Amino acid sequence: MDNFITSIGYFLLFVILFKGSLMLYQSIRMRKQQQALLKADMPYIDKMDGRQFEIYLQILFRHLGYNPEVTKQSGDFGADLVMERDEKIVVQAKRYGYKNRVSLSAVQEVYGAKAYYRANQAWVVTNSYFTKQAKELAAACGVKLVDREDLQELIRAINPTFEAKEIYENVTPEARKCPKCSNHLVVRQGKRGRFFGCSSFPSCHHTEKINK
Ligand SMILES: [Zn+2]
Numbered sequence: 288m289d290n291f292i293t294s295i296g297y298f299l300l301f302v303i304l305f306k307g308s309l310m311l312y313q314s315i316r317m318r319k320q321q322q323a324l325l326k327a328d329m330p331y332i333d334k335m336d337g338r339q340f341e342i343y344l345q346i347l348f349r350h351l352g353y354n355p356e357v358t359k360q361s362g363d364f365g366a367d368l369v370m371e372r373d374e375k376i377v378v379q380a381k382r383y384g385y386k387n388r389v390s391l392s393a394v395q396e397v398y399g400a401k402a403y404y405r406a407n408q409a410w411v412v413t414n415s416y417f418t419k420q421a422k423e424l425a426a427a428c429g430v431k432l433v434d435r436e437d438l439q440e441l442i443r444a445i446n447p448t449f450e451a452k453e454i455y456e457n458v459t460p461e462a463r464k465c466p467k468c469s470n471h472l473v474v475r476q477g478k479r480g481r482f483f484g485c486s487s488f489p490s491c492h493h494t495e496k497i498n499k
Contacts, residue, residue, distance in 0.1 A: 356370065368380065
């Protein structure tokens with residue numbers, strides 16, 4: 288009888304362990320799937336130019352219930368987006384290579400924009416990170432900093448919709464001139480993706496990345 292009870296005990300223990308590991312496996316798998324969806328946006332964001340990033344943020348914040356407007360390219364007084372939900376918010380967008388940290392001046396500029404647009408909040412949003420000084424100043428003047436991790440949180444809050452890819456492929460980056468011959472650069476499609484090439488090709492062979 289004792290043997291029988293022990294066997295039942297072992298059996299139950301086995302079932303519990305089996306079920307437990309199955310649940311653990313499933314939750315890890317779900318997490319990985321979510322991360323994969325999220326990661327689908329980040330590589331495209333990292334490849335964007337500043338203008339494409341602004342458009343991306345406009346769409347992201349619209350999904351989050353704000354009504355963002357992209358400010359005019361020239362004379363934006365330090366704000367790339369102006370939006371309102373409960374309060375008026377000015378946003379400066381910084382698309383950087385994520386080894387380059389966003390410095391103090393972004394915080395200063397958006398703080399100025401907050402006054403200019405009579406906004407209640409000022410944010411700096413980046414796909415990168417902030418310098419220590421930028422964080423100190425932001426804390427002192429109440430500027431909200433949204434770094435790469437926070438940005439991923441925001442993207443996770445909506446269902447990832449792969450809009451980063453759409454924007455990267457369809458929104459024309461800001462116009463640039465060729466540093467070698469001063470002609471216009473044009474977006475070209477290469478084997479390894481989109482890039483800026485000189486409009487006077489083949490007489491000028493200059494090329495550069497979209498996210499220069
Ligand atoms: Zn050129």
